[in-house]
Every structure is written in C-alpha cells, then in structure tokens.
Amino acid sequence: MSANSSTVAQLLWQGPVCIGWKQDLEGAVYHLANCFLLLGFMGGSGVYGCFYLFGFLGTGYLCCVLWGWFDACGLDIVLWSLLLTTACLLQLAHLVFRLHEDTLPEEFGLLYRTLYLPLQVPLQAYKEIVHCCEEQVLTLATEQTYAVEGETPINRLSLLLSGRVRVSQDGQFLHYIFPYQFMDSPEWESLQPSEEGVFQVTLTAETACSYISWPRKSLHLLLAKERYISRLFSALLGYDISEKLYGLNDKLFAKFGLRFDIRLPSLYLVLGPAAPDPGPESTEEDEDVQEAAGAPPRAPATNVRPVPPCSPTPAATDPPAPPSQARMSRPDSGTLEIHDFPFYFTQSSFPGKVAIGRIP
Numbered sequence: 001m002s003a004n005s006s007t008v009a010q011l012l013w014q015g016p017v018c019i020g021w022k023q024d025l026e027g028a029v030y031h032l033a034n035c036f037l038l039l040g041f042m043g044g045s046g047v048y049g050c051f052y053l054f055g056f057l058g059t060g061y062l063c064c065v066l067w068g069w070f071d072a073c074g075l076d077i078v079l080w081s082l083l084l085t086t087a088c089l090l091q092l093a094h095l096v097f098r099l100h101e102d103t104l105p106e107e108f109g110l111l112y113r114t115l116y117l118p119l120q121v122p123l124q125a126y127k128e129i130v131h132c133c134e135e136q137v138l139t140l141a142t143e144q145t146y147a148v149e150g151e152t153p154i155n156r157l158s159l160l161l162s163g164r165v166r167v168s169q170d171g172q173f174l175h176y177i178f179p180y181q182f183m184d185s186p187e188w189e190s191l192q193p194s195e196e197g198v199f200q201v202t203l204t205a206e207t208a209c210s211y212i213s214w215p216r217k218s219l220h221l222l223l224a225k226e227r228y229i230s231r232l233f234s235a236l237l238g239y240d241i242s243e244k245l246y247g248l249n250d251k252l253f254a255k256f257g258l259r260f261d262i263r264l265p266s267l268y269l270v271l272g273p274a275a276p277d278p279g280p281e282s283t284e285e286d287e288d289v290q291e292a293a294g295a296p297p298r299a300p301a302t303n304v305r306p307v308p309p310c311s312p313t314p315a316a317t318d319p320p321a322p323p324s325q326a327r328m329s330r331p332d333s334g335t336l337e338i339h340d341f342p343f344y345f346t347q348s349s350f351p352g353k354v355a356i357g358r359i360p
Contacts, residue, residue: 029067036060050095058088104130107137107161107210115180115236125229132222133214137161140205146183147199154190154197156213158183163209169201175247177203183211185240193220 040056043049061084068077102123104112108130116126140146140163149169165177177183183203191197223230 027067027071029063030071033060033063033067036063047095047099051092054088054091054095058085058092061085061088105135105137107212108135111159111161111180111212119232119235121232125226125232128222128226129229132218133212136212137210138213140165140209140211142205142208144205146203146205146211147201149200149202150198152199154184154187154199155216157185157188157216157219158211158213161210161212163205163207165209166204166206167201168204174201175244176206181243182237182240185237186244189237189241 036056037060040053040060043053043056061081064081065078065085068074068081103109104127112121112123112126138158146152146158146165160177160179160181160183162179165183167174167177182188184199187197187199219233223233
C-alpha cells in the first residue's frame with residue numbers, strides 16, 4: 001500500500017516527463033476542433049438540445065481526425081477521433097428518426113395543441129388515441145347528413161375538426177356543433193358497450209366539414225385497456241354534453257314565459273307548472289254547468305231574509321296550527337311526463353317521472 005501511494009505521489013509532484021516542449025503551435029485545424037468541442041459541451045437538454053450537442057461534437061471530432069491525419073500523423077489519434085465522430089453521427093440519425101416518428105399530420109397536431117395539450121395529455125397516450133381512429137380525416141359536403149333520425153345506427157364516436165353541423169329533431173332546430181366538439185356524445189353515453197341503438201336526431205353539415213371518427217368497438221377496447229384514456233374521454237364527453245345542455249337551456253322557455261334551468265345531466269325539456277288531471281267529479285261539475293247554461297233562466301226568489309252582520313269573533317288564545325307539510329308544495333314545482341315533451345336523450349335510463357323546479 002505504501003509503495004502504491006509513493007508511486008502516485010511521484011507522478012503528481014514530480015516534474016513533467018517531457019524532455020523538451022515544442023516551440024511552434026499546432027495547426028489551425030487542431031484549434032478549430034477544440035472550439036467545436038467547447039461549443040458542443042455547452043448544449044442543453046431535450047431533443048433539440050441533443051441536436052446541438054451531437055452536431056458540434058461530431059464536427060469537432062471530425063476536425064480531430066483531420067488534425068491527426070495531416071499534422072500529428074498518429075494512427076491512434078485518427079482512429080479514436082473517427083470512432084467518436086461515428087458515434088455522434090449515429091446519435092444524430094437516431095434523433096432524426098425520433099422526430100420523424102413523433103411527427104403528426106397537420107390536423108392531428110392542431111387537435112393535440114388545441115384540445116389535449118392544455119390538459120397535459122402525454123404525447124404517447126395521444127398517439128394511441130389517434131392510432132385508434134387510423135389517422136383518417138373524414139369530410140362532409142355542405143348539406144350532407146352525418147346521421148338521420150331513427151335510421152343511422154350508433155356505431156362510432158366522432159369529433160368535428162372544422163366546419164359547422166346543424167342538429168335537428170322532427171325538423172325543428174336544436175343547436176349547432178362547432179369545431180373540437182363531439183358530434184354524437186349524447187348517443188355514445190346513452191348506450192352500454194353491449195347495447196345497440198339509432199340516432200334520435202338528424203345531423204346535417206351546414207358548411208364543408210372535416211372530422212375524425214373512432215369505431216365503437218375499437219374505442220371500447222382501448223378504453224377498457226387504458227384506464228388513463230378512459231378517464232380522459234369520460235371528462236371530455238361530460239364537458240361536451242354539459243356544454244350542449246346549457247346551450248339548449250338558452251332556448252328553452254316555459255309556456256308562461258318563465259325561464260327554467262336544467263338540473264339533470266342528460267335531460268332537457270320544456271318545463272312548466274303541471275296542471276292537475278281533471279277527475280270524475282270535476283267532469284260531472286262541468287257537465288252540470290253546461291246543462292245549466294243551456295236551460296232557461298229561473299226567476300229569482302222574492303223571500304230573501306237579510307243576514308244580520310256578524311260580530312267579530314274573539315281572538316283565539318292559541319295560534320292556529322301550521323298547515324301540514326305534506327300538503328305544502330311550491331307553486332313553481334311540478335312533475336314531468338317524459339313522453340309529453342320532446343326528448344333528446346331517449347336512450348338514457350331515467351324514470352318516467354322526474355320532479356323539477358324553477359330557478360328561484
């Protein structure tokens with residue numbers, strides 16, 4: 001151990017082993033090589049930082065090859081510099097391949113920056129979503145229908161990229177679909193993976209449109225396999241449906257001119273105070289009134305006894321009992337019959353009657 005330490009001490013503290021220093025400096029290629037190496041080691045991180053790093057290092061080692069071949073005349077210098085130059089070129093080729101692999105078509109790149117990048121969706125997850133739709137962009141001509149009410153099966157999920165789509169039901173306009181909105185999110189959410197159904201609305205392109213479409217089975221398989229993508233689509237579809245509902249809420253008014261809010265996640269109806277159904281007694285009373293109206297008028301009675309004025313009753317000592325809570329009801333509340341109103345989400349599993357109320 002002492003022998004090794006003494007050898008290291010001699011190497012560190014003894015003078016240089018060079019007998020004589022060269023008086024002339026190396027050529028310009030040698031200094032140029034070191035300048036490139038200095039710039040290369042100042043590179044940053046990331047893909048473009050690696051481009052900068054290996055680009056300058058490769059150029060510097062190439063200058064070292066030229067210096068070793070023409071000035072130093074050393075085979076070892078040439079071989080080592082050539083090996084390092086080859087390694088840098090291979091790294092550059094790998095980076096170019098990665099950039100080419102990560103490059104998306106223009107429409108999908110814009111979709112990622114607009115819809116998915118603000119949610120910090122990883123690019124790899126987005127690629128799986130794009131791969132599920134086979135990277136195809138479909139088009140619709142003006143006045144071309146995407147779905148026909150009661151005829152088109154629900155077998156896909158589509159997202160509008162450009163243009164404007166009109167949604168109508170029974171010939172009545174409902175709302176528009178704008179770019180980066182799902183075209184059939186209510187229909188998608190209304191069915192289970194094993195169920196089948198048809199559109200309850202008609203979707204017509206008002207302008208030239210482009211959209212992407214995921215096949216139903218392929219997307220269900222992807223959502224079952226990737227939990228992150230499943231949660232992502234759940235959030236996007238929920239937000240899209242809520243935007244459609246609140247957009248429809250601006251157009252819905254009650255029959256008395258009162259404006260109502262939509263409290264249910266997949267239901268919109270024209271709301272209003274529910275009138276009670278006429279019972280058999282009220283029907284008989286109406287008939288009696290009609291008969292009395294048709295009969296000749298009777299003479300009024302002559303013997304009329306005047307009613308003496310009633311004296312005010314003394315105030316009760318105990319306050320009156322409050323009305324029963326079971327009989328109290330808000331005047332603006334009612335009960336909706338789903339089959340009495342236009343219904344957009346007919347596939348949803350909601351009960352036949354839903355209690356609703358007006359905005360206070």
